[in-house]
Amino acid sequence: MFDDLRDLYQEVILDHGRRPRHGSRLAAYDASAKGDNPMCGDRVQVFVRHDEGGRIAEAGFEARGCAISVASADLMAETVAGRTDDEVRELAGRFRDMARTGEAAGEDAAIERLRPLAGVHEYPSRVKCATLPWHALLAALDGKGEASSE
Amino acid sequence: MNVTTRPALLDIAAIRDEFPILRQTIRGKQLVYLDSAASAQKPRAVIAAMVQAMESQYANVHRGLHWMSERTTDAYEGTRDAVARLLNARDRREIVFTRNSTEAINLVAHSFGRSVLRPGQAVLISAMEHHSNLVPWQMLRDAHDIELRVAPVTGAGELDMAGLETLLTDGRVGLVAITHMSNVLGTCTPAERIAALAHAHGARVLFDGSQAIVHRRIDVQALDADFYVFTGHKLYGPTGIGVLWARHELLEAMPPFLGGGDMISSVTWERSTWAEVPHKFEAGTPAIIEAIGLSAAIGFVESIGYDAIAAHEARLTDHALARLSAIEGVHVLGRAQDRGGVVSFTLDRAHAHDVATLLDRQGIAVRAGHHCAEPLMRRFGVDSTARASFGVYTTHEEIDALADTLARVREFFA
Numbered sequence: 001m002f003d004d005l006r007d008l009y010q011e012v013i014l015d016h017g018r019r020p021r022h023g024s025r026l027a028a029y030d031a032s033a034k035g036d037n038p039m040c041g042d043r044v045q046v047f048v049r050h051d052e053g054g055r056i057a058e059a060g061f062e063a064r065g066c067a068i069s070v071a072s073a074d075l076m077a078e079t080v081a082g083r084t085d086d087e088v089r090e091l092a093g094r095f096r097d098m099a100r101t102g103e104a105a106g107e108d109a110a111i112e113r114l115r116p117l118a119g120v121h122e123y124p125s126r127v128k129c130a131t132l133p134w135h136a137l138l139a140a141l142d143g144k145g146e147a148s149s150e
Numbered sequence: 151m152n153v154t155t156r157p158a159l160l161d162i163a164a165i166r167d168e169f170p171i172l173r174q175t176i177r178g179k180q181l182v183y184l185d186s187a188a189s190a191q192k193p194r195a196v197i198a199a200m201v202q203a204m205e206s207q208y209a210n211v212h213r214g215l216h217w218m219s220e221r222t223t224d225a226y227e228g229t230r231d232a233v234a235r236l237l238n239a240r241d242r243r244e245i246v247f248t249r250n251s252t253e254a255i256n257l258v259a260h261s262f263g264r265s266v267l268r269p270g271q272a273v274l275i276s277a278m279e280h281h282s283n284l285v286p287w288q289m290l291r292d293a294h295d296i297e298l299r300v301a302p303v304t305g306a307g308e309l310d311m312a313g314l315e316t317l318l319t320d321g322r323v324g325l326v327a328i329t330h331m332s333n334v335l336g337t338c339t340p341a342e343r344i345a346a347l348a349h350a351h352g353a354r355v356l357f358d359g360s361q362a363i364v365h366r367r368i369d370v371q372a373l374d375a376d377f378y379v380f381t382g383h384k385l386y387g388p389t390g391i392g393v394l395w396a397r398h399e400l401l402e403a404m405p406p407f408l409g410g411g412d413m414i415s416s417v418t419w420e421r422s423t424w425a426e427v428p429h430k431f432e433a434g435t436p437a438i439i440e441a442i443g444l445s446a447a448i449g450f451v452e453s454i455g456y457d458a459i460a461a462h463e464a465r466l467t468d469h470a471l472a473r474l475s476a477i478e479g480v481h482v483l484g485r486a487q488d489r490g491g492v493v494s495f496t497l498d499r500a501h502a503h504d505v506a507t508l509l510d511r512q513g514i515a516v517r518a519g520h521h522c523a524e525p526l527m528r529r530f531g532v533d534s535t536a537r538a539s540f541g542v543y544t545t546h547e548e549i550d551a552l553a554d555t556l557a558r559v560r561e562f563f564a
Contacts, residue, residue, distance in 0.1 A: 001558045005511055009504075014563070018499070040503060041520040041527070041534050064533045066501035067563075126507060 007119035008126070009067065012075075017067030022077035026060045035136030035147045037128055042069050046077075046136040056080050056088065059137070066129055072117055073133035079110045085141045092134045099130045160454065160462045166543050168193040168450070179513030182548045187333055187361060187492050187539030188517050190386045192447075199446035200388065200439050211438055212412055212429075226438050229445040230428075236448050237378060237395050238369040244401065246394040246428040247436055251360040252282040254379035254394035255327070257431060258356060259286035261404040262325070262377075269295035271324035274317055274353070276339070277303040277529050278332045281522040283358045287327065299323065303529060307335040307484025311343065318351040326355045327377075330362035334521045334537065335484030336467070336492035338362060345374040354400070360384055364541070365463055365490040367456040370395055382440065386542075387447030391440035394431070401427040408433040451542075459542050463491040466540045466549060473553035479560050483530055491540035494521070497556065500563040502534040508559045509536075514552055 002009075029047040036043055042065035051057040059077040063070050076095075080088045095114055098104035102121040104111045120130045132147075139147035166172050169191050174181045183191060203225060209218035211226045234242040248254040263273070273287045277300050291298045301314040309328070317323065326348040331338045341357055348355040356377035359368055363380045370378050377400070382391040396404075406413055406424055410433035415423040424430040451459070470493050474480050479498035497505050506518035517537045520527045527533060538552055 001555070002508055002511060002562055005508060005562075008507070009562070018563075039519070041524065042503075043533075066503040068504070123507060126503070129503065 008123060010116045010119065012116045013067060013071040016071040016074040020061075020063075020070055020074035022060045022074050023063065023070065024060050025062055026058060029060075031140040031143070033136045033139035033145055033147055035132045035139070037065075037132050039128070042066065042129060042132055044069065044073055044133050044136050046073070046133060046140050048080075048137070048140050055082055055084050061133060061136075063133070065132070066126075068117070068120060068126055068129040069132055072130040075114055075117065076133050076137060079113050080137065083110075088141065089138065092138055095134055096131055099127050160458050160542070162462075162543070162545055165454070166545075168195065169543050170194060170197075172543060176513040176515075177511065182512075182514040182551050184538040184540065184544070184548065184552060185515045185517050186364070186541035186544070187384070187537065189383045189389070190364065190541050191543065192388070192443075193386055193450050195450050196387055196443045196446045200443040203439055203442045208439070210435055222438060225442050225445070226436070229441040229448075232445045232448045233393055233395075236363075236368070236452070237393075238371050239395055240371065241398050243427050244395055244398050246396070246401070246431045247441060248379075248392040248394055249390055249437065250381040250383070250392035251358060251379045252286075252381075252392075254381075254392050255283055255356070255358065256286045257394055257407040258325075258327075258377055258379075258396070259290045261407050261431075262354075262400065263287075263290040263296065264294050265405050266400075266403060267294070267296055267324040270297075270322070272297035272299050272322045274299045274301060274314070274323045274326045274328075274348075276301045276309055276314070276328045278307070278309070278335060278337065278523065278526050279327075279329055280333050280358065280360070281524070282360075283327055283329060284525070296324075297322070300525075301328070303335075303526070306486060307332070307337050307530075308486045309337070309339050309344075311340070311347075314344070315347055318347060318353065321352055323348070323351060323353045326353050328355070328357060330357040330359045330368075330378075331365065331490050331492075332484070332523075332526075333361050333492060334494050334523045334526055334535070335486060336489040336494075337484055337486035338366070338488040338490055340488070341373045341375070345376075349374065361490060361492065366460050376400060382444040382447060385444075385447050386450055388437075388440040388443040390437045391444045398427065401431070404431075406430045406433070410434045412436070454542060462542065463540055463544075466544055466546065467491050467493065469546055470538060470540070470549045470552070473549060474556070477553060477557050477560065480556060483532070483535055491544070492537065493539070494535040494537045496532055496535050497560060497563070500559060502536040504563065505536045505556070505559055508562060509552070509555055512551070512555050514548075514555060516552070 026047040031048040034045045044063040061073045135147040207221040211223040302310040354376040359380040378395045383389040413433040483494040502518035
C-alpha cells in the first residue's frame with residue numbers, strides 16, 4: 001500500500017528513527033542548543049563535545065519528534081564526529097540543499113551517509129523535520145542557545 | 151421553515167454533490183477529507199453567492215448613495231439578521247462581525263477586559279482551550295493585572311465541574327471563558343451549567359463556539375451566555391469572517407476595539423464620538439463578500455437542519471470510535487459522554503506526523519500536531535496526536551478507509 005513512500009521512509013530511516021544510536025544527552029559537552037518547530041511541536045536539543053584539536057569528538061541529542069527528525073538527528077550526530085566546525089557548516093549547507101531539492105553536491109562519505117534523507121524534498125511539509133537538528137547544531141556551534149526551523 | 155421538525159435523515163450523496171472539491175482525486179486516490187475541524191469545505195451555494203455579489207452588485211457598504219452600495223449594504227446587514235436568527239439573539243445589534251473567533255476573543259479581552267474588568271479580578275478558562283482562548287487572556291493578565299485561572303480537565307477529557315466551581319468561590323472571577331466543544335477531544339462542555347455557576351458567583355461567561363456551532367443548534371438565550379464567538383470558515387463559510395455575539399448592554403458598556411472609519415459618529419481634531427452598537431466595533435471596510443458567503447453558509451446548514459446534522463455526526467463518531475479502538479496500538483484521547491465529530495488519537499511506535507504523511511499518500515487528509523492546544527497535550531502526556539474530524543459530507547466509508555489504512559500504517563512502523 002505504501003510502496004511509493006519507501007523513498008521517504010527508507011529502511012535506514014525507519015531503523016535510526018526507531019533506535020537512534022546517539023539519542024541521549026552527553027555526560028560532558030561544551031556546546032548545546034535547542035531547536036524548535038513551532039508549527040508541529042517537534043523539539044530537539046543537540047549536545048557537542050570538542051577534542052583538544054577543536055574537532056567534534058562526539059555529538060548527541062534528545063528529541064521529541066517524528067521518524068524523519070529523529071533519524072536525521074541520529075545520522076547527523078554520526079557524520080559530524082571527527083569534523084571541524086567549519087567542515088560541519090559546509091556539510092550542513094549541502095544537506096539543507098539536498099533536503100530541499102533532492103540533489104547534493106559531492107560524493108564524499110558524509111553526504112552519502114545522509115543521502116537516504118534526500119527523499120524528503122518531495123514532501124514540502126516534512127523538509128523542516130529533516131533540517132531542524134542541523135539548525136540546532138549550527139546554533140550550538142555559533143554559541144546561540146536556540147534555533148527555530150522557521 | 152421549521153427546521154427542528156425535519157427527520158434526522160441525510161441524503162449524503164446529494165449533500166456531497168453540493169461540494170465540488172469532494173470529487174477531487176489526490177495522487178490518483180479519491181480525496182477523503184477528515185480535517186473539517188481545521189476548516190470545512192465550501193458548498194456551491196456559498197461559492198455562488200460570493201461570485202454573484204462580486205459580478206452583479208459589489209460596492210462598499212454604509213457609504214454610497216448609489217444602487218450598488220445600497221444592495222450590498224442590504225446583503226451585508228442581511229447576514230447580521232441571519233446570524234441573529236441562527237443564535238436566537240434578542241437583538242440584531244448584538245451581532246458584531248470580526249475576522250474570526252480569535253479576533254472576537256481579542257475584542258472581548260481588550261474592550262471588556264481592560265475597561266469592565268478591574269485589576270485584581272480574574273479570568274477563568276479551562277485546560278482544554280485552543281490557544282485562541284488562552285493567549286489573549288495571558289496578554290490581558292500581563293498588561294492589566296488580571297489573574298488567569300485554569301479549570302482542570304478529567305482523565306476522560308471532560309471539564310472538572312467541581313474544580314471549576316472551586317475556582318469561582320472567592321468571587322474574584324469576572325469572566326469565565328470556555329470552549330463549547332474541544333477541537334482536540336471533541337468534548338462538548340455543559341454550557342448551561344457553566345453559565346449558571348458563573349452567574350451565581352458574579353462572573354460573566356464567554357463561550358468559544360468555533361467547533362460547537364458546526365454540530366449543534368446554539369441558543370444564546372437558552373444558554374444564558376454573555377458572549378458567544380464563532381468563525382465562518384468552520385461552518386462551511388468563507389475565511390475572514392467571524393462573529394462576536396454579546397448582550398447589548400455589555401456592548402454598550404465596552405469601548406471600541408479598533409479605531410477608524412465606519413465606527414465613528416463624528417470626528418473633529420479634538421475628539422471623536424462612536425457609532426452605535428454594533429458599528430462601533432466594526433472599524434474599516436469589513437469583509438463584505440465573506441459576510442455574504444457566511445449568510446449562504448447559514449442557509450445551507452439550516453436547509454439541512456441541525457437535528458439531521460447532529461444525528462449524522464453522532465453515528466459517524468460512534469463508528470469511528472468503534473473502528474479505531476479495535477486497532478491494536480491506537481489510543482483515542484478522551485472519552486467524554488457528550489461529544490462531537492472530532493477524534494484525536496495516537497498510534498504506538500509511530501509519530502503523528504508520520505501517520506499523517508502515510509494517510510495523505512492514500513488521499514486521506516487528517517491533521518497532526520498539537521492542534522493549537524499545547525497545554526492540553528501536556529495534560530494527556532503526549533506531544534502530538536493525529537486528528538480525524540467530520541463534517542456533514544463525511545461518510546461511513548471514509549471512516550472505514552481511515553481505519554483500514556491505519557491498520558496498514560501500524561504494520562509499516564511495526
